[in-house]
Amino acid sequence: DTAVSQTPKYLVTQMGNDKSIKCEQNLGHDTMYWYKQDSKKFLKIMFSYNNKELIINETVPNRFSPKSPDKAHLNLHINSLELGDSAVYFCASSRGGAGGGNEQFFGPGTRLTVL
């Protein structure tokens, strides 16, 4: 069974549209994350939630809004998509916080292409 799943795997859309990416983990973890990986493979954290509460919010445009309906789900909604939003978005989860030796389990990624 997939531990961290994301949908969709691929997303191609026009500039200006609004889209959502969903993430679910069945590991019983308390903390979930969204990362953005650009074309050069540079990976940067965007958000982190612990038990549905936002604990990390990096310098990300307001067009990006995470939502955690419960601790097993962390969705990412993006308004008014721009060309620069094209990237692979990874969801991850961990038992506790990111540190403390807690392993982060990553989803397979969602490749977003904005035309």
Added chain:
Amino acid sequence: GEDVEQSLFLSVREGDSSVINCTYTDSSSTYLYWYKQEPGAGLQLLTYIFSNMDMKQDQRLTVLLNKKDKHLSLRIADTQTGDSAIYFCAESRGSSASKIIFGSGTRLSIRP
């Protein structure tokens, strides 16, 4: 990553050892990690080391930490074609170590 640096590429012959290096800047980092990303997949934790350790060995993997120089390395013995991937160094930060900062990744390719 802005404060975690790695060289972008490494090419080794199959059967040789691979050494991937990483430097970081935050002396308060508590844990340092190596993650592996295979093509089209997410990252997988390979190993991690606590900041008060110098070395950790796990089968073919050896992690060396030089805290004074803020230098971390990953040695893969007897490199195989299945080791081809991008390897990310990462450090945990923050008072509760709540954030992980990733390096830019080193793409390891294996020559026959």
